[in-house]
Amino acid sequence: MPVDWAVFAIDIKRFSVYVGVNGYLCPDHSGAPASLMSDIEQQSLRYFIQRGCDPQWQDFLYAMSEELSEQLSLPELRGFFYAVGARMAAAAPVAAGSSLAELELAFNDWLAQRDWGFVRIHDRQSALELTHACAPLRAAFGERGMAAAGAIIEGLYSTWLTQVGVDDKLALRQIGEAEGPADVLKFRLAHQSLFA
Secondary structure (H helix, E strand, O other), rough: OOOOOOOOOOEOOOOOEEOOOOOEEEEOOOOHHHHHHHHHHHHHHHHHHHHHOOOHHHHHHHHHHHHHHHHOOOHHHHHHHHHHHHHEEEEEEEOOOHHHHHHHHHHHHHHOOOOOEEHHHHEOOOOEEEEEEOOOOHHHHHHHHHHHHHHHHHHHHHHHHHHHHOOOOOOEEEEEEEOOOEEEEEEEEEHHHHHO
């Protein structure tokens, strides 16, 4: 049975926090924005996302991120993280499928096996928008590391898209910073001229 990635639910005893990729929904399913979520709901969601990094690696990854941040400029650090994501994708190619839905499913299968959150892919006419949520990046690299850590996901998706035959005149770029308690990251695949 295919997974419906439109909504990611985490049951917390007697209530659920529903995370929709277009925003966060309150437990009453009203569709109210995240700002209306209670502090406990946001903290609960953050708690479960933080659990995405194995404690045996958390201190090491955090210390490594801090050291890299001291030794490298932000563009260099983003380049390093991008290369890590590209290497991860090269080691685990995904099948292209015959539709965006099948590509999204292939991406999400890989992500789910590693507890790396989920992605939604939307066709926006002149571009594709990839929205990724719940990656364990903040848990692994800390607050300071978040400035560059999205480049791991960017390198991952860029390499997979190249593997499945995306035109080399197109580029994937992260748009903005991580947002909300689920650290939603947005990426745009578009002609390179749109990023100049």
